Amino acid sequence: VQFARQVFPWMWTAFALAVLSGFLMFTTDAGDYLPDTVFRTKMLVILLAVISAIVIQGKISKWGEQPTLSAAAKTAAVISIVLWIGSILAGVEIAAISGLG
Amino acid sequence: MHSSLMPLCRWLQNTSWATAIRTSLWGYPFIQLIHFSGLSLWLGTIAVADLRLIGVGNKSQTAGQVFDDLFAWNWIGFCTVVLGGFLLFSAQATTYVLNPAFRVKLGMVVPSALVWHVFVQWKTRDWGQTVETPAIAKLAGLIELLLWIGVVIAAVEIPNY
DSSP: OHHHHHHHHHHHHHHHHHHHHHHHHHHTTHHHHTTOHHHHHHHHHHHHHHHHHHHHHHHHHHHHHSSSOOHHHHHHHHHHHHHHHHHHHHHHHIIIIIOOO | OHHHHHHHHHHHHHSHHHHHHHHSTTHHHHHHHHHHHHHHHHHHHHHHHHHHHHTOSOOSSOHHHHHHHHHHHHHHHHHHHHHHHHHHHHHTHHHHTTOHHHHHIIIIIHHHHHHHHHHHHHHHHHHTTSSSOOHHHHHHHHHHHHHHHHHHHHHHHGGGO
16 A cells, blocks of 8 residues: 555656647547547546546555455456556557557 | 578568468557557556656655565566567568667667666665665666656657658
8 A cells, every 4th residue: 555655646647648648649630539439449448447546546545454455456456457458459459440640 | 780680580570470460450459559568567667666766756665665566567567568579570570670760779778778777676775775865876767767768769769760
């Protein structure tokens, strides 16, 4: 938990940078990106991933107090990892399927 | 030098797996996924460790403790990013080996950054004993971050050449 708390500020700083640069890239071709299904899927997956990150950050103190990690904590972690890797997959698929970027 | 590598590159990209990656719709993005996921782990752990070494942010753990905690995931990330990178390279080896940005990335910046990384990890056993790190450690951490940013810059330039 102590470690996680140290990492959270960097995590959200990095996320802010990713969103900013992502937005700038989006504006270069917004008319093509916006209707694209793969791009929209990526935005949805990122939204879910951010929600999972917020939930985990909120619960981490409680989970850190447990002597062994609960099934809920482990499930949340797996879901979070799957969603973030899913974001990367959706990102690389934009170029592969739609030819954008 | 690259003339002697060309036969090897041609052989690589004609292997069944490299051809599969290059020609299938799903193969290439999937290998990119492996490369970028490994990269996230590799660079993420490096960033957290070096930022602690530089001394910005929370200091409830020493730099040594942070490096120790992250060591396994750092090198797991490395193995993953190298595997993905090798597979990506193999798919189009003859093209990559001639690309100036790729040659700068893999021939110059990655070896430099990697050697420096191992040096910093090793030296942090001493540097990371105290809550406040020595000035030389902060400089070393900063240099490492800049080197890896250089690797990423070289990598994103590859499509431009």
